[in-house]
Amino acid sequence: MAKLFIPKNYDPLLDLKQTEHAIKTVKDHFQTALSAELRLRRVTAPLFVMKGTGINDDLNGTERPVSFPIKEFKDQEAEVVHSLAKWKRMMLADYDIDKGFGLYTDMNAIRPDEELSNIHSLYVDQWDWERHIGEENYNLDYLKYIVSKIYEVMKRTEFVVYERYPQIKPILPETMTFIHAQDLLTQYPDLTPKEREDAIAKKHKAVFVIGIGSKLSNGEKHDGRAPDYDDWSTETAKGYQGLNGDILVWNPVLERSFEISSMGIRVSPAALEKQLEIEDCSERKELLFHKRLIDGELPLSIGGGIGQSRLCMFFLRKAHIGEIQSSIWPDEMRQECKTNNIVLV
Structure with missing residues (x-):
């Protein structure tokens, strides 16, 4: 049970019934506020896509998608989506969404290679969103601007929860702290990437780590990122690479950093070709998504x-x-959680 963290004297602030009501409160408020703040239209999304089209998200490039043959398609295979990072961008074009507007959807995925823990499940549910931008927005300042707008939605949602459940006190700071992964390495050279995230999140409580996917000065990546959706290779004013990043908050229950969102400015045709070459997968240029982009x-x-x-x-x-969420957990994890007052649905 090394992957299971048990908080000392854990006592849930909400019972099971209250929790179900509170989940609806959080989801209803957050998606409505996010839609208004970023001017996003809700659309319906696929649960699976055809294998070999390049539409599915490759995540770190090692995770296996769930796949199955389709009888009506002569046993061609479809894949359950890992996320909708590329599909959304195609929908911006197909729905002819104007610059400054975008879309969002409910994404449901199955990731069988996840290491099950307090924060990782086989089932993934997230809001996937995408917004049409102009060339003038293809820069780090605009990325920070959008991150800040999302953070405002987070703070408003936290207040709504507090209003309904006053035992849950707001803890988010007034502003988000931005830091590049290279500066994080410079500050904490003897720590692993995960330990660096813990250190900076504990210090500032809400952080956006920029530059996920490019190599740092030590020759290593802060974390993996697929080469064909986020732009992690374009240089910023400081000479660092990356127009993407992760939103992290300090989780006082788990006593660690806690990733809420992975996001970024998407690759231009030139950045796509560059990143495919860096990752030695230029053959992807022949896939449907990549052809349309190029x-x-x-x-x-x-x-x-x-x-x-x-x-x-x-x-x-x-x-x-x-x-x-309802998912599948090892029997020993369920028993350990039950023993420590953690009620798994």
């Missing part, structure tokens, strides 16, 4: 995913994601 059929955009269960976990001060 041929100029897809707009420039910014987008990301915001974990629904993660967000509820944080706002409701839960110790395990299984207190928010």
Whole structure:
């Protein structure tokens, strides 16, 4: 049970019935406020896509998608989505959404390679969103501007929870702290990337770590990121690479940093070709999504995913994601949680 963290003297602030009501409160308010703040239209999304089209998210490039043959398609295979990072960008074009506007959707995924823990489940639910931008927005300042707008929605949602459940006190700071992964490495050279995130999140409580996917001065990446959706190779004013990042908050229940969102400005055709070459996968240029992007059929955009269960976990001060969503857990994990007052649904 090394992957299970048990908070000392854990006592849930909400019972099971209250938790279900509170989950609806968080989700209803957050998605409505996010839609208004970023001017996003809700659309319906697929649960699976055809294999070999390049539409599915490759995440770190090692995770296996759930796949199945389709009888009506002569046993061609479809894949359950990992996320909708690329699909959303195609929809911006297909729905002909104007610059400054975008879309969001409920994304449900199955990730069988996840290491099950307090925060990782086989089932992933998030709001996937994408917004059409212009060339003038293809920069770090605009990325920070959008991150700040999302953070305002988080703070408003936290207040709504407090109004309904006053035992849950607001803890988010007034402003988000921005730091590049290279500066994080410089500050904490002897720590692992995860330990660096813990240190900076504990210090500032809400942080956006910029530059996920490019190599740092030590020759290593802060974390993996697929080469064909976020732009992690374009240099910023300081000479660092990356127009993407992760929103982290300090989780006082788990006593660690807590990722809420992965997001970024999406690759231009030039950045796509560059990153495919860096990752030695230029053959992807022949796939449907990549062809459409290189041929100029897809707009420039910014987008990301915001974990629904993660967000509820944080706002409701839960110790395990299984207190928010129904999934499959090892028997020994269920028993250990039950023994320590962690009720898995």
